[in-house]
Structure formats: C-alpha cells, structure tokens
Amino acid sequence: MDYTFQWGVAFSYVPYLLGGAWITLHLTFVGFVLGLILGLAAAVAQVYGGPVLRRVASAYITFFTNTPSLVTAFFIFYGLPEIGILWSPYVCILVNLALNAGAFLADVFRGGINSVRKTELEAAEVMGFSLLAQVRYVIAPHIAKSLYPPIANLYIIFILGSALASIFGVEELTGRAFNVDAETFRSIEIYTIAAGLYVFMTIAASMFLAALGRYVFRVKTKVF
Amino acid sequence: MFDLVFEQIPLFFTWQNALYWGRALLTTLSMAAIGCLVGFVVAFMLVFLRTWPLLFLAPLRGLLIAYVEIFRRIPFLVLTFLVLFATRGFGFHLSLFTVACITIVLISTAYIAEIIRAGFEAIHLNQWESATVLNFGRVRTIFYVVAPQSLPYIIPPAFSYFIMFVKETSLTSQIGALELMSAGKYFNSMGISPILAFGTCLLLYFALSYPLTRLGRRLEGYLKQRYKRRSSMSADGGDLGDLHQVKGVA
Numbered sequence: 001m002d003y004t005f006q007w008g009v010a011f012s013y014v015p016y017l018l019g020g021a022w023i024t025l026h027l028t029f030v031g032f033v034l035g036l037i038l039g040l041a042a043a044v045a046q047v048y049g050g051p052v053l054r055r056v057a058s059a060y061i062t063f064f065t066n067t068p069s070l071v072t073a074f075f076i077f078y079g080l081p082e083i084g085i086l087w088s089p090y091v092c093i094l095v096n097l098a099l100n101a102g103a104f105l106a107d108v109f110r111g112g113i114n115s116v117r118k119t120e121l122e123a124a125e126v127m128g129f130s131l132l133a134q135v136r137y138v139i140a141p142h143i144a145k146s147l148y149p150p151i152a153n154l155y156i157i158f159i160l161g162s163a164l165a166s167i168f169g170v171e172e173l174t175g176r177a178f179n180v181d182a183e184t185f186r187s188i189e190i191y192t193i194a195a196g197l198y199v200f201m202t203i204a205a206s207m208f209l210a211a212l213g214r215y216v217f218r219v220k221t222k223v224f
Numbered sequence: 225m226f227d228l229v230f231e232q233i234p235l236f237f238t239w240q241n242a243l244y245w246g247r248a249l250l251t252t253l254s255m256a257a258i259g260c261l262v263g264f265v266v267a268f269m270l271v272f273l274r275t276w277p278l279l280f281l282a283p284l285r286g287l288l289i290a291y292v293e294i295f296r297r298i299p300f301l302v303l304t305f306l307v308l309f310a311t312r313g314f315g316f317h318l319s320l321f322t323v324a325c326i327t328i329v330l331i332s333t334a335y336i337a338e339i340i341r342a343g344f345e346a347i348h349l350n351q352w353e354s355a356t357v358l359n360f361g362r363v364r365t366i367f368y369v370v371a372p373q374s375l376p377y378i379i380p381p382a383f384s385y386f387i388m389f390v391k392e393t394s395l396t397s398q399i400g401a402l403e404l405m406s407a408g409k410y411f412n413s414m415g416i417s418p419i420l421a422f423g424t425c426l427l428l429y430f431a432l433s434y435p436l437t438r439l440g441r442r443l444e445g446y447l448k449q450r451y452k453r454r455s456s457m458s459a460d461g462g463d464l465g466d467l468h469q470v471k472g473v474a
Contacts, residue, residue, distance in 0.1 A: 003313040066433040068391035071405060071425050078418035082228070156297070163299035167398060174302055187309035195298045195306060202297040 003188070010189035013180045017194060020176035021201055027172060028162045031094050032155055035101025042102060043109035057106070064103030070164050072096055077168050093165040101158055108150050112143040148219045152209040156202050163198075173197060228417045236416055236424075248407035249428055255321065255403060256390040259328025260336070264382065266329065267337035272366060274337075275344055288337070295334035301395045303327050308399050324396035324403075328389055339381045343374035376451040380444035387436050391429065404428055 045057040064072065073096040077089070087095070116139055124138045166175035177194040181187050206223045213219040273281065274288045295303075304327045311318050311326075318326075347370050355365040397405035408425030412418050 002315065062434065063430065066391075066437060067426050067429045068394040068405070070394040070397075071408065071422060071429055074405075074408065075418070075422040075426060078412065079422055082417060082419050083226070160297070160299040163301040164395065166301070174299065177302070188306065188313050191302055191306040191309060195302050198299055198302060199294055199297040203293075 005189060006186055007189055009184055010180075010186045010193055013184075013190070014193065014197075016180065017173060017176050017197055020171060020173040021197055023170070024159065024162055024165075024172040024174075025201065025205075027090070027094065027165065027170070028097065028155070028159050031097030031162070032101050032158055034094070034098035035105055035158075036151075038098055038102030039105025039109055042106035043113060046106065046110055047113050061103045061106050064100055065107065069096060069100045069161055070167070072100065073164060073168065089165070089168040089170050093162070093168060093170050097158065097162065100161075101154070104154055105151065108147055108154070109143075112147040113139075115146055116142050144217045145219050148213045148217050149221050152206070152213065152221060155209065156206060159202055159205060160198065173201075226419075229420050232416055232420055236411070236420055241411070244410075245404075245407055245424065245428060248402065248404045249432060251321070251401075252390065252393050252403040252405075253432065255324050255328065255393045255396070255401075256386060258325050259393075260332050260382075260386045260389055262325075262329045263332030263336050266333045267340055270333065270337045271340045271344065274341065276362060292334045292337050295331055296338070298331070300327065300331060300392050301398060303330060304396055304399055320396070320399055320401040323399065324393065324401045327396070328393065332385065332389055335385050336382050339385070340374075340378055343377035344370055346377045347373050373451075376444075376447040379447055380440060383436075383440040383443060387433055387440065390433055390436065394429070404432075 042057045042060060045053045046061070049057065073093065076087075076096050077092045080087070080092075120138055120142070121134065124134045129137065162172065163174040165172050166178055169175065171179070173194055177190050181190050184190070203223070210221045210223050213221050270288050270291075274285050304324065307327045307330070308320075308323050311323060351369055351373065352365065355369040360369065393403055394405035397403060397409060400406065404425060408421045411421040411424075
C-alpha cells in the first residue's frame with residue numbers, strides 16, 4: 001500500500017488522449033459503415049442467394065462470430081505479409097473491424113429480413129408496389145424499427161473492441177495511453193483516465209444514437 | 225508463396241507442440257469459466273440487493289447501477305492493464321492468470337447483472353405478489369418463485385456472454401497470461417510462419433467456440449420448450465392443461 005497517486009501529471013495528458021479518442025471514433029465509424037455494407041450483403045446472400053452463395057455467406061458469418069477479433073487481427077497483420085499483402089496498421093485494423101462487424105451485423109440483418117411477414121409483402125404486391133417501393137415503404141421502415149437498437153448496441157461494443165488496435169500500433173485512445181504510460185510510468189492514473197474517457201465517449205455515443213433513432217427512425221431506445 | 229509453411233509443417237505438428245496447445249486451450253477455457261461462474265454468483269447477489277425495495281438500501285442501489293453502467297463501457301484491454309498495474313502498484317503480486325480472472329469477473333458481473341435484472345423483470349408482478357400473499361420472505365420469493373421462472377430468460381444470454389468471454393480472453397495475452405493467443409505468439413516468435421501459428425490459433429478458437437454456440441442454442445430451445453409446457457398448463461386456469469394431460473394419456 002505504498003503507491004502515491006500523481007494525478008496532476010496524468011491529467012496534463014488529457015488533451016493528447018482526447019485526440020486519440022477522436023481517432024477511435026473515426027476508426028470505428030468507418031469500419032462499422034463498411035461492416036454495415038458487408039453485413040447487409042451477407043444477409044441478403046444468405047436469405048435470397050443460391051446454394052453456393054448461401055454457403056459462402058454462412059461460412060463467413062460462422063467463422064467470424066466464433067473467432068476472437070484479436071486473433072483475426074494478428075492473422076491479417078502478420079499473416080498476410082507472408083503472401084505479399086502489406087497494409088498499414090490502420091488499414092489492417094479497419095479491414096479486421098469491418099469483417100468482424102459485418103459478420104455480427106449479418107446475423108442481425110437476417111433476423112430483420114426474416115421478421116417481415118410474408119402477408120405484408122403480398123399485400124404490398126397486391127397494392128401494385130414495385131420492388132423498390134416495397135423496399136422503401138414496407139421493408140425498410142419495418143426493419144429499421146426492429147434493427148436499430150441492436151445495431152446501436154453493436155456500435156458501442158465495437159468502440160470498446162477497437163481498443164485492440166493499440167496492439168498493432170494504431171495511436172487511438174488506448175494506444176496513446178500506452179505511450180503516456182511508457183513516458184511517465186503513472187500507469188494506474190493513465191489507465192483510469194483512459195477508462196473514464198471510454199465511459200464518457202460511449203455514453204455520448206449512446207445518447208447521440210438514441211437521439212438519432214428517435215428523430216430519424218422513430219425508435220425509442222434507452223441510453224441507460 | 226507458401227513454401228515456408230509447407231517446410232515447417234513437420235516441424236510444427238509434433239506431440240510436444242500439441243500438448244502445449246492443449247494446455248493453452250484449457251487455460252483459456254478455465255479462465256472464462258471461472259470468471260463467468262464467479263461473475264454469475266456475484267451478479268446474482270447484486271441483483272438480489274438491487275431489487276430489494278427497502279429505503280435504506282437506496283444508496284447501495286445507486287452504487288450498483290453506476291457499477292453496471294461503468295463496467296459495461298470499459299474496454300477489456302484497458303481494464304486488464306488497470307487491474308494488472310493496480311494490483312502490482314498496491315503490492316499484491318498475483319499471478320497473471322488471477323489478474324485475467326479478476327478482470328473477467330469485473331466485466332462479466334456487470335453484463336450478467338443486467339441480464340439477471342431483465343430476467344427478473346420479465347416475471348409478471350402477480351408472481352411476486354402471490355409470493356407475498358403466501359407469506360414468503362425475500363429469499364424464498366427469489367429462490368422458489370422468481371429465479372426458477374426467469375431461467376429461460378437468463379441462461380441463454382448469459383451463456384452467449386460466456387462464449388464472448390472465451391474469445392475476449394485472447395486479449396489477456398497482452399499482459400503475458402499463457403493462454404491460446406499467447407501460444408500462437410510464442411510459436412510465431414520461435415520462427416514458425418505466422419500463417420501457421422495464428423491459423424492454428426484461429427482454428428482452435430473456432431473449435432472451442434463453435435460447439436459452445438451450438439450447445440447454447442440447444443439449451444435455449446430446451447429451456448423455452450420446458451417453460452412453454454409449464455405456462456400452458458397454468459395460464460388457462462388448468463382447464464386446458466388437464467385436457468392436454470388427458471390427451472397425453474390416451
């Protein structure tokens with residue numbers, strides 16, 4: 001019990017850490033949007049695709065939902081250069097994030113697509129809706145309402161998961177916390193501040209997503 | 225392109241290495257299992273206190289809510305380092321396995337407490353009230369009435385969090401705990417091609433997680449079915465339930 005806290009030193013690095021928080025948000029946002037596209041494609045392939053496409057999509061989803069993203073990141077970062085693909089750490093993490101997010105989101109999307117009742121689609125067809133109009137007026141509003149909360153939740157989980165980018169030298173929030181730790185050796189203080197910033201950041205993101213959901217998709221989500 | 229990989233295959237697949245991987249696999253599994261089991265017990269106690277409507281427990285309730293909200297929002301990696309440096313800084317020289325377990329307990333408690341609370345809330349108020357009418361105390365209400373009925377709501381999501389923690393433990397390789405991911409890193413640093421080392425790592429994680437996922441799904445189906453059968457017998461005043469039973473006999 002002989003540890004003396006020196007919060008002053010640690011707090012002087014908060015602006016530097018906040019810069020890292022911005023990189024975290026930026027990284028997860030781009031990765032997640034790519035994951036949304038990938039997930040939607042995989043879900044559509046799984047529901048409407050032919051036998052081959054369906055198998056490929058299922059294999060992708062089962063593989064990435066059952067392996068830790070750290071290990072896939074290691075595989076991409078260290079394994080791909082072996083066969084001549086050399087990416088920067090940022091790109092590696094982005095690809096890893098998108099692949100993982102895509103697999104989890106595909107599961108969510110598939111549930112949403114299956115939740116649209118057949119009678120609803122038939123009714124729309126009877127009313128003379130074209131396929132595009134069906135998607136726009138029947139499927140999309142229905143899906144948006146049931147899918148928005150899990151997707152918002154996954155985004156928060158992927159913000160937390162992006163901490164592993166620090167291991168590969170991307171200087172996001174955790175990576176910068178490592179740097180400051182190596183510089184000052186105030187480990188407990190720095191990691192406490194980093195954890196606090198993550199809590200603050202995810203609460204802010206949850207609130208923003210809840211507001212977005214309420215005004216754009218008319219979904220009521222709880223922040224707490 | 226894959227020359228190195230093919231060259232190293234006889235070097236890599238030996239009994240000693242298999243033993244090393246197996247021990248790493250067991251460490252990963254036991255880490256997650258210990259963490260989640262302790263987390264489940266602690267979370268159950270926390271929810272037990274949190275749902276107790278006594279006035280003098282109000283500050284404790286606030287504290288528990290804050291705990292759950294905060295620890296669900298801290299990355300596993302950051303918390304691992306925090307636990308490691310905090311225990312070392314205050315002079316407790318715990319093994320890295322223990323540090324990893326403590327981290328998992330801290331986070332899994334927060335997650336599972338939320339699941340158990342949701343499970344308790346899913347139980348109709350009538351059940352709580354009838355337990356009160358029968359003069360059940362707090363402990364008996366929870367253990368005889370609420371908890372058994374809420375199991376179908378609690379066990380499947382808790383189990384999927386357990387699987388999540390099996391995968392999450394890979395991050396503890398960063399502090400040097402010897403588990404599956406560190407085995408991969410060990411072989412990679414021994415000069416084995418990363419494709420081989422991390423590929424084996426990936427496959428072993430998959431071999432661990434996939435059967436558990438299947439088991440979880442089966443468990444969910446079983447619990448749902450069991451719960452359905454019971455509720456159909458009681459929900460309609462026993463009338464229809466008797467009919468089913470008669471049919472069953474005939």
